[in-house]
Amino acid sequence: MDVESRPRLSIFPFFALLQTCLACLLALSPRRPGRIAGSVVLATLVAAAYCCTTGEAPRDYSIGNLIMIQVFTAYLLLWLVNPVHEYRHEHDYTAATKLPFVRRVWWLLCIINNPRGVGWSYEVAHLPTRPSSPKWTFVVHKLLSALRWYLFLDLAQTYNQSPLRSIYDSAGGPQAYLMRPISIIARFSSLVGLLALENSLAAATSVALGITTPREWPDIYGHWSDAYTVRRFWGRTYHQLLRRLTASCGKACCRALGLRPGTRASSYTQLYVGFAVSGFLHCGGDLMVSPYLFGTSFPFFMSQAVAITFEDAIIGIVRRSGVKIPLNLAHFAGYAWAITWLCISAPLYVNWSLLISLTVPSVTTAFVGSVATVMKSLGLVH
Structure with missing residues (x-):
């Protein structure tokens, strides 16, 4: 289905409805049947959104990513943790279970929209x-x-x-x-x-x-000077906003497989699952642009895990060899390697966009377009 034939997505009402439904469901702390029913409702909303368009392919890709992030966030909060009982904020003076329902819903909306967990008990590692x-x-x-x-x-x-x-x-x-x-x-x-x-x-x-x-x-973002390996580029500098989802899913897989924390098997399972999650999140953008493009973003993210595995092997060989390399030289070589690899792998992520001739609007156009979309969603303009 092309962009012109699909109905237009009202962005602000959709995300407001999706997040409010999720927060209300979490506030009720339902048992398994209730969570299943709630998940079906949320999945129906998401499926309907992916049948729509914003009218512009670049914006479709961005909104598609955001929708998939909401999907994984819902999965995390509904099935992997119990936020009402397990999460706390540094300014909380009472347990969430004792809050009035409306206050509890607002408290949960704050969790949904705080992916890095700043000030929360689930604060991600290596936060700036x-x-x-x-x-x-x-x-x-x-x-x-x-x-x-x-x-x-x-x-x-x-x-x-x-x-x-x-x-x-x-x-x-x-x-x-x-x-x-x-x-x-x-x-x-x-x-x-x-x-x-x-x-x-x-x-x-x-x-x-x-x-x-x-x-x-x-x-x-973290300090760009810390990105002297591919692992550090993703883990400490760039991937800050997705760390809660990637880390939580990786740890859940390790628990399901019975892998002990701190082992090499656990570490690399989390690495590959984390990048797989990131890849699937971006596949949401592929899907909203066109069903025929679904999955084209995925190889880029999995290639990063492969590069980190290779990188770790080389670093391990050098360390075991006993060769002493000056720190400045090691960092220079690391920056050169990280930049080279990103230049080699970037076409896996960029070239697919040429299939539909995606063009990036100017900053001013993008900003004005976003404001106009919100105003239309609120019924302020037509």
Whole structure:
């Protein structure tokens, strides 16, 4: 079914309904039959959403990813943990079971929308340092951060749309390989930059209005200087927003297989399951763009697990050999390897988009389009 023939998805009402239904279900703490019935209702809502479109293929991909994230979040909270009994926030003064129903639903909505668990008992590992700066210092810092990300996005997308990129992409020889990292960074900047831009603006607004405190807004990414291996790039720098889902599913698989924590079998099971989960999340974007593209994002993420396995083997060989490598040289070699691998593997994720000629809108167009979509969903415009 093509984009034009599918009904339009009302984004804001859909996510509000899906999350409210999930929060109400969790607040009731139903037994197994109730959870099964609730899961069927949620699955029906999700299936209906995947039959719709936002009207633009790039936005379909993003919304499809978000819907699949909600699916895995529902699975985690309904079947792998019992948040009402197991989760606590650092500011909780009473057990969730003793809260009025409406308050409990709001408490659960906060859990659903806090994938990193900042301030919660399920806070993910390797979270960036929580800010301790004064309120207005933090607000100014986040606004400056948003400006930097905006300029980065605008520069990258200017390069994406310039004749210079076409010349280098079509050219052969050494110059094509030298420019490939820049082209890949520019292509991925839309996702990386928009997430950081939105996070910075949300943090500045929330803290300025007194809704939250600076401590609740650690950086959305870890330090880029830590990404001197492929494992550290994904585990400590970039993959922050998906860590709750990937880690929880990986640990659940290890428990099901009877693998002891800390063993090599447990570690690599979590590694491959984690990237499989990440791959399936992005397959949600494939599915919403077109059913024929479902699964095309998956090989890229599984290839990262394979690369990390190879990387661990090399590091292990070097350590066992007793060769002493200066730290600066080791880090330089690590950065070179990580960048090279990402350049090699990126086409697995990027090239599929060329099948439908996906184009990334400018920052301003994307922002205005998102606002317009929300306003239409609320019935404010037609």
